[in-house]
Amino acid sequence: MQKKQGYRAMILSTKIEGEAKEVGCVFAGIAKEISLYNRPIEAPCVIISAGETRVTVGDVAGEGGPNREFVIGFAENIKGYSHIVCASIDSEGTDGPTDIAGGITDETSVECAKNKGIDVFEGLRLHDSSNVLTRIDDAIYTVATGTNVVNLRVMVIGENEHGPDEN
Numbered sequence: 832m833q834k835k836q837g838y839r840a841m842i843l844s845t846k847i848e849g850e851a852k853e854v855g856c857v858f859a860g861i862a863k864e865i866s867l868y869n870r871p872i873e874a875p876c877v878i879i880s881a882g883e884t885r886v887t888v889g890d891v892a893g894e895g896g897p898n899r900e901f902v903i904g905f906a907e908n909i910k911g912y913s914h915i916v917c918a919s920i921d922s923e924g925t926d927g928p929t930d931i932a933g934g935i936t937d938e939t940s941v942e943c944a945k946n947k948g949i950d951v952f953e954g955l956r957l958h959d960s961s962n963v964l965t966r967i968d969d970a971i972y973t974v975a976t977g978t979n980v981v982n983l984r985v986m987v988i989g990e991n992e993h994g995p996d997e998n
Contacts, residue, residue, distance in 0.1 A: 837875060838875045838876055838877050838987070839872055839873060839874075839875070839876040839877070840876065840877045840878075840879065841871070841872045841876060841877070841878055841879070842879050842880070843861070843878050843879065843880040844880050844881075844882065845880070845881040845882060845981070846881075846882050847880050847881065847882035847884070847984075848882050848883055848884060848885070849884055849885070850884065850885060850886070850887060851884035851885060851886050851897035851898070851899075851900035851901040851904065852886075852900045852901065852903065852904030852955055853904060854884050854901055854904070855900070855901040855902060855903065855904025855905035855906075855907075855908070855917075855919075856904045856905070856907070856908045858880075858901075858905050858917060858984070858986060859904075859905050859907075859908035859909045859917075860908070861878070861986075862878075862905075862909060862912065862915045862917070862986055862988055863909075863912060865878075865988050866912055866914070866915065866988055866991050874914075874988045874989065874990050874991065875987075875988060875989045875990045876987075876988050877985060877986070877987050877988075878985070878986040878987075878988070879983070879984070879985055879986075880983075880984045880986075881981040881982060881983050881984065882981060882982060883897075883981065883982055884897040884898075884900075884901055884982060885897055886900050886927075886958055888958050891957055891958075892957065892958040892959075893954070893957045893958055893959025893960075893961070893962060894927070894928065894929055894958075894959060894960075894961040894962065895926075895927055895958045895959055895960030895961050895962075896921065896925075896926030896927025896928075896929070896931070896933075896960065896961075897921075897926065897927070897982060898919040898920055898921050898926040898932070898933035898934060898982055898984075899919075899926055899927070899931065899933060899934045899960035899961060899963075899964055899970070900955060900958070900960050901919045901933075901934075901982075901984065902917060902918065902919050902933065902934035902935060902936040902940075902964070902969070903934070903936065903940075903951060903954065903955055903960050903963060903964070904955070905917045905936055905986075906936035906937065906938070906940040906941050906951070907941055907951060907952075907955075909936075909937065909938045910938050910941065910942075911938060912938050912991070913937070913938050913939075913991075914988065914989035914990065914991045915937060915938065915986070915987070915988050915989070916935065916936070916937040916986070916987050917935070917936060917937070917984065917985070917986040917987075918933065918934070918935035918936075918971065918984070918985050918986075919933045919934060919935075919982060919983070919984040919985075920932045920933035920971055920973065920982070920983055921933055921979075921982055921983075922976060922978060922979060922980040922981055922982070922983060923975065923976055923977075923978060923979045924973040924974050924975040924976045925975055926982075927961075929961055930972060930975075931961055931964070931965070931970045931971065931972060932971050932972060932973040933970075933971045933982075934960070934964045934969050934970055934971055935969055935971055936964075936969050940967060940969055943967045943969075944963060944966070944967050947966055947967065949962075949963055949966055949967065951963055
């Protein structure tokens with residue numbers, strides 16, 4: 832573990848797999864644990880992880896990808912924690928069949944979507960995460976890299992002495 836610029840850093844795992852939105856929910860739980868109890872690492876910190884998550888698509892599907900569903904799953908579960916942000920991108924520069932590489936969300940993302948008339952839960956159900964993230968300006972664009980190494984996730988947890996923010 833290293834500490835520079837006041838942030839501790841930890842590689843959680845390079846082999847995280849699973850349904851993208853569910854992994855996002857798990858990451859929100861890890862962020863809350865760090866925020867409230869300083870474990871498995873003390874805040875402020877940066878948690879890095881990688882691996883290939885997936886999206887299981889049914890009969891109806893919009894436009895999206897695993898990195899985008901991951902950050903929406905994260906955002907749905909981080910309400911009240913204003914000092915936490917999470918980003919997830921695909922190393923190829925495209926996450927699914929679009930030019931969007933991934934997304935970045937925090938506790939304001941779901942409320943922002945709601946204020947714009949966007950139903951985040953419906954967006955996930957329809958696997959239409961591109962629509963959700965672009966409309967709330969939480970999509971990340973890069974360029975096609977010509978390589979497919981891994982999905983990369985970075986979560987930043989700032990200091991919060993009082994647990995979740997009061998709503």
